């Protein structure tokens with residue numbers, strides 16, 4: 001498999017799963033600040049022009065190679081391929097879909113916008129910053145309640161945890177304390193201490209872009225419009 005990756009929360013989700021399962025793959029570093037994700041070749045794999053993407057050269061469904069985009073879809077695909085960390089029964093599939101969709105539609109976008117206003121946007125935007133901080137904290141409260149009765153989102157560690165861990169992992173640099181969320185704090189620590197998770201969050205760590213990205217890089221990452229996806 002080819003794994004198109006950048007050391008970001010969405011990249012880590014898949015890096016964790018690949019490290020946990022040991023599925024054979026090569027990691028291809030995508031330089032988001034240079035716009036590698038906007039090329040026609042990349043957009044043929046992911047029309048949304050974002051990492052993560054995998055290309056499976058030994059696909060069990062369809063004709064290989066098969067490309068998969070969206071982290072939740074990739075995690076489900078890999079769980080089925082590995083026969084681990086995913087749903088088995090129809091009822092479990094329903095529950096996994098709920099938590100994977102929840103992350104992709106709620107925690108991820110709210111944390112991503114908070115990160116934008118903390119790290120990259122001009123500083124005088126209190127309303128937007130407060131709005132996304134509150135929304136991110138709201139998603140932490142959802143996890144806090146869920147984790148009050150169990151160690152993981154389901155009974156055992158699974159792709160649902162891999163999906164939601166990365167943004168909780170970096171809550172402090174986002175300016176959000178986990179102190180009001182003791183169950184999330186313990187869950188975060190439980191996951192962080194796994195050797196596979198350590199390997200994943202250290203993967204290409206030096207390639208992480210920082211808040212000092214320059215104006216040209218910001219133009220690639222933060223001033224996209226329809227024209228970037230239609231040429």
Ligand SMILES: N[C@@H](CCC(=O)N[C@@H](CS)C(=O)NCC(=O)O)C(=O)O
Pocket residue numbers: 006008009010011032037049050051052069070071072104108220221
């Ligand atoms: N919903 C997508 C989000 C993917 C995403 O936002 N990826 C970011 C990195 S964390 C990206 O590739 N950004 C590049 C860009 O926006 O140009 C998923 O879960 O896979």
